[in-house]
């Protein structure tokens with residue numbers, strides 16, 4: 002069991018699903034003492050679900066999910082069935098990242114408060130990585146799921162993923178008082194506002210690079226654009242980067258900075 006104690010009231014259990022998408026594996030968080038809320042039970046791995054139940058020791062009362070991608074939510078269904086517990090979260094219709102069917106018992110909304118006997122968690126709607134993505138805030142800890150990861154860049158896959166919404170959600174979470182970011186993948190981030198600003202700057206720098214290459218070409222298709230814009234990432238990651246590039250291009254079209262003829266993109270000057 003890979004358990005990390007984050008604070009008196011928070012423990013982290015990392016699932017054994019490390020990889021390109023998932024870094025060291027999906028983090029499952031347990032919040033509370035007398036009563037526990039679980040954030041993101043992760044993939045449906047029987048040993049991970051058993052570990053959660055062992056650590057929970059009969060005290061788990063709620064299951065919260067950040068979004069419904071396969072590395073975050075399928076374990077919720079198993080844990081819910083096993084323990085008869087409600088799942089809090091939100092459903093989406095349009096994902097390309099293979100969401101699995103899941104029963105949501107309590108649909109959360111922006112600023113919903115999820116109350117337990119010894120703790121209270123706020124849901125914060127953060128569309129961008131996925132339209133149904135929520136972060137959760139408890140006592141200065143922001144559980145960011147895939148909105149912000151440690152050590153890897155978040156993939157924005159249209160149409161459910163949306164770059165403008167992603168950037169807006171990053172700006173929006175700065176309104177909240179955050180001491181530490183607890184991501185869905187990787188370690189705690191102790192300089193939250195710097196991290197958020199760096200994430201926004203990274204995306205805008207990439208957008209500038211897209212604009213630069215559009216400027217250099219009268220028109221260009223996405224396959225030709227991809228290795229130019231992402232010349233700094235491993236070619237293994239290009240299929241994932243293609244999603245984010247498409248998201249950047251959609252944003253440029255929405256902002257009247259580029260056009261698309263069905264095959265090729267051009268800059269509007």
Ligand SMILES: [Zn+2]
Pocket residue numbers: 068070130131147
């Ligand atoms: Zn995800």
